[in-house]
Amino acid sequence: MDIAVIGAGYVGLVTGVCLSDLGNQVTCIDINEEKVAMLKRGESPIYEEGLTELLQKNIQRGNLDFTTQYREGLANKRVIYIAVDTPQLEDGSANLTYINKATASIAEHLDHDAIIVTKSTVPMGTNEYIKERMESLLTHDITIKIASNPEFLRQGSAVYDTFNGDRIVIGSDDEEAMRVLTEINEGFNLPIVQTDLRSAEMIKYASNAFLATKISFINEIANLSEKTGANIQHVAKGMGMDKRIGSAFLNAGIGYGGSCFPKDTNALLSIGEQVNYSMPILKNTVYTNERQKGIIVDKMLERFDSLEGKKIAILGVAFKPNTDDMREAPSILITKRLLEEGANLRAYDPVATVNAKTILSEEIEFTTSVDEAVKGADVAVILTEWEDIKHYPLEKYKQHLSHPILFDGRNCFTVDEVKGQGVEYHSIGRPTIQA
Numbered sequence: 134m135d136i137a138v139i140g141a142g143y144v145g146l147v148t149g150v151c152l153s154d155l156g157n158q159v160t161c162i163d164i165n166e167e168k169v170a171m172l173k174r175g176e177s178p179i180y181e182e183g184l185t186e187l188l189q190k191n192i193q194r195g196n197l198d199f200t201t202q203y204r205e206g207l208a209n210k211r212v213i214y215i216a217v218d219t220p221q222l223e224d225g226s227a228n229l230t231y232i233n234k235a236t237a238s239i240a241e242h243l244d245h246d247a248i249i250v251t252k253s254t255v256p257m258g259t260n261e262y263i264k265e266r267m268e269s270l271l272t273h274d275i276t277i278k279i280a281s282n283p284e285f286l287r288q289g290s291a292v293y294d295t296f297n298g299d300r301i302v303i304g305s306d307d308e309e310a311m312r313v314l315t316e317i318n319e320g321f322n323l324p325i326v327q328t329d330l331r332s333a334e335m336i337k338y339a340s341n342a343f344l345a346t347k348i349s350f351i352n353e354i355a356n357l358s359e360k361t362g363a364n365i366q367h368v369a370k371g372m373g374m375d376k377r378i379g380s381a382f383l384n385a386g387i388g389y390g391g392s393c394f395p396k397d398t399n400a401l402l403s404i405g406e407q408v409n410y411s412m413p414i415l416k417n418t419v420y421t422n423e424r425q426k427g428i429i430v431d432k433m434l435e436r437f438d439s440l441e442g443k444k445i446a447i448l449g450v451a452f453k454p455n456t457d458d459m460r461e462a463p464s465i466l467i468t469k470r471l472l473e474e475g476a477n478l479r480a481y482d483p484v485a486t487v488n489a490k491t492i493l494s495e496e497i498e499f500t501t502s503v504d505e506a507v508k509g510a511d512v513a514v515i516l517t518e519w520e521d522i523k524h525y526p527l528e529k530y531k532q533h534l535s536h537p538i539l540f541d542g543r544n545c546f547t548v549d550e551v552k553g554q555g556v557e558y559h560s561i562g563r564p565t566i567q568a
């Protein structure tokens with residue numbers, strides 16, 4: 134199938150690369166010239182395991198190319214995916230500016246019948262709006278059909294998720310669009326849910342909101358466990374073994390971040406407001422998450438009289454491991470608060486340092502290893518559970534920190550692992566272990 138993908142970011146690039154790997158002829162169109170130049174050279178602008186290999190393989194076998202030019206990129210393409218960003222506006226609603234621009238560009242340059250597929254996460258009714266808007270802007274006498282195909286990949290395992298996801302959702306009110314999209318997606322050999330446009334759009338928001346709620350719920354139970362002498366790791370294990378609950382997304386920590394959960398929960402709340410329907414559960418999911426991000430700083434302030442002049446090693450800054458993405462990372466709020474308290478910060482992240490330097494304060498010194506960050510610091514704080522941070526031996530904290538005190542925002546160690554190791558250990562939802 135001849136396919137164009139508009140927007141070569143985390144979703145568009147992974148989608149384009151994976152569709153080309155299935156044997157489709159794919160052109161990715163992006164307005165970012167630097168990104169397109171890199172991609173043409175076979176270099177991935179994002180860190181995703183396995184992506185560079187598939188990118189290079191499919192460029193070489195002639196199945197995949199990149200352009201900044203809509204006319205060239207859309208030529209002969211039967212299916213056009215839209216995967217541009219839909220960030221949040223100040224009032225929490227989804228910003229459709231990039232969708233509107235992409236729609237207008239497609240309408241201006243498309244000269245043949247095509248199926249338009251929205252991959253971007255958009256509010257209910259947006260696919261119908263895209264179709265109407267595009268039809269009003271078309272410059273040729275052609276027919277467009279529309280489908281919604283929301284994306285469920287996770288950053289850090291995006292390629293794996295594309296080939297191994299739990300389901301693929303296709304929404305369309307058009308028979309041909311549904312048939313063609315089903316045909317394309319059969320290549321992934323995953324269960325396919327066929328539905329209407331608005332239900333497909335809602336499935337995406339509802340899934341993210343549910344997962345975010347699961348995280349906020351377990352974080353509340355963690356905080357209460359801590360105050361009542363329970364251990365959240367045991368609690369989550371015992372809960373998760375109930376198949377109706379499930380063990381995934383029950384890891385307590387410093388709250389969810391990333392490019393999706395924060396903006397999608399807010400967008401859903403905003404959609405509720407627009408139709409005059411309040412959503413107290415979701416509202417409190419967001420509230421609990423904001424509170425949770427600050428919890429590690431509260432613990433430090435409780436432990437020390439003041440953080441003024443304290444040298445703190447920050448271990449991990451990305452919003453989760455295996456990604457270089459800093460969007461809505463809890464480290465943004467946490468490092469800001471620590472600096473406001475007068476602390477000196479030395480940070481380490483194996484992959485996100487370049488992006489972090491553009492977002493976090495210039496006052497933070499970045500190092501290239503856990504060792505370097507920890508040596509000479511007073512205390513250490515784990516914010517992202519990267520493998521090398523998770524497996525950094527406790528005896529080294531004891532050796533390198535002036536006070537062997539570790540604040541673990543991601544519960545990387547079990548309480549039993551820490552006991553008797555000479556490290557004072559503060560974590561989330563579990564008792565503090567004295568050195």
Ligand SMILES: NC(=O)c1ccc[n+]([C@@H]2O[C@H](COP(=O)([O-])OP(=O)(O)OC[C@H]3O[C@@H](n4cnc5c(N)ncnc54)[C@H](O)[C@@H]3O)[C@@H](O)[C@H]2O)c1
Pocket residue numbers: 139140141142143144145162163164165168216217218219231234235238252253254255284285286287288392393
């Ligand atoms: N990141 C994720 O894990 C994820 C997962 C599922 C769904 N989504 C959704 O997918 C969409 C894309 O997210 P992302 O993280 O890939 O965004 P991103 O910011 O990484 O990438 C968006 C890309 O679109 C390009 N772009 C913007 N306007 C354009 C235009 N008019 N024409 C061509 N290119 C244009 C940008 O240059 C950028 O490269 C969002 O709606 C998001 O909510 C994201």
Ligand SMILES: O=c1ccn([C@@H]2O[C@H](COP(=O)(O)OP(=O)(O)O[C@H]3O[C@H](CO)[C@@H](O)[C@H](O)[C@H]3O)[C@@H](O)[C@H]2O)c(=O)[nH]1
Pocket residue numbers: 254284285286287288289341344348381382383384385386387388389390391392393394452453
């Ligand atoms: O038990 C858990 C699981 C996750 N998190 C945090 O939740 C955030 C999001 O994690 P994850 O869902 O793994 O990453 P994303 O790449 O943001 O993926 C989510 O958002 C995407 C964008 O919509 C969806 O496609 C995915 O299905 C959905 O999992 C991160 O900050 C994690 O640290 C926890 O605190 N506890």
